[in-house]
Amino acid sequence: MKLQIARSTTVLPIAEECARIFMEDYPGDRVFVSGGGSSHGVKAVADGTMGIGTASRDLTDSETEAHPDLAVHAIAMDGIAIVVHPENPVDGLTMAQLQGIYTGEIANWGDISGGDSEIVRVSSKGILRDVSKFFNCGEDSGIMVVSREEGSGTRSYFESAVMKSTGKEITDHAIIQDSNGKIRTTVAGDKHSIGFLSPGYASSDVKTLTLDGVAPSTENVLSGEYAISRTLLMITKGKPDEDEQAFLDFVLSEDGQKIVTDVHYIPVE
Template sequence: MKAGTVLLAVGAALLLPMSARSSEITVVGSTTVQPLAELLAEAYQAVNPGVIITVSGGGSSVGVTSAGNGLCDVGMASREIKESERQEFPSMAIHVIARDGIAIVTNPGVGVTNLSKSQVRDIFTGDITNWSEVGGPDQDIVVVSREEGSGTRAAFEEMVMEGVFLITGAAVLQPSNGAVVTTVASTPYSIAYISFGYMNESVAAVSVNGIAPTAANASAGRYPIVRPLCMLTPGTPQGDVKAWLDFIMSPDGQAIVSDEGYLPVQ
């Protein structure tokens, strides 16, 4: 091929519209938001094949610091952004894409169907240690919790533990919502907290203050443990990142949010 032809080919490639080029968006953070983000990415890529969106976990704190430091295009967090984080990363933009309830779940063999919010708190502090104290069998309670840095844990600590009471040191710690579900399903007399989006038939959901953990109850303001799901960008989103976030907030994107058991914000 002649040099002039090569130059013309390169020039033509440079003049291609953005939709015809390969563009990558990196997304990092909350394991609660991760499966939802993956579905939203798949739906967007189906009509925008020139955009590649890679989604990975790590926890909400990783999502905040990665976005704040510009180490990814989009961070994910499943909790309120702390004031200290807002001050550390003043240019970081926060986009609430959905809301999510936190469900209290037990191993199906426990048989307790309702707990007051204060009983939940006392179980997780270790003040209540036997199921018989809350109407269940005479068996020791196995507390399962997320690790430090988890957005689900941070939201639970804020809304249930009131930011003051500490989760018992005897708790079995797990790195993700999925790992929590697997542990509770296989561990007799266990209890944990998980995102609504991870509830399934392998664990038993518990009502809190007599209110069942359903999307309808959360949307109506009846269920007491609800938190935001956030996408974070290093600054004002531009280009393909903005286009993807716009899709997420569109009727099609919010329909996916609703279909997955989360609460749409539009």
């Protein structure tokens, strides 16, 4: 068996670890995982250059119209976490505020509360926090918007779940990064920044915000209460062949779904 998989950045930890364990269990089989993002994975499978693609978003209408034989296989659940610098006093945003930030209509952290000198919100410890004291007020509190690149499945889903209802695109002033890890590093390095990434990539280097008062926890993602929840996919061209099915069966097995949990994603039920 020799199987090639095109992966998205988000699904990378699942694909690589499942491939590693699968080859340990079946020493004669080889599973190769290559990069390129969700859009690349879909195209590679449609073109027949890869056996399995992975995506962190649903197929687009244009993809299903152009390639009606593509078959999707749900392998995990995930959310998209909104993250800021760990010292940022803001603990949560409403969907309207998030949309305003990413369209560029809200350009100053003070605007979240209506002005630089006003209190943002009450922290989990009940301590009143003042955004102006953190950002030194005025022009120094401008928001640095960080986004994924075009073609990223995470960006595509963010645009669908967050931006679509505004009728507007992500601001041209956004700093573009091409992976979850680079989003985290950028946000961790600038106290004015905000970004979005898979919760599995969040760490103590950044702070995860609530959205409309809801955290991107496992329970909230599975229930759909968290507004930016998604299904992670593996994609085949039509019915999987014997080798593709063997790998999919492993990913969806108890051992495979334990790997999903171990790399901080949510097993499918």
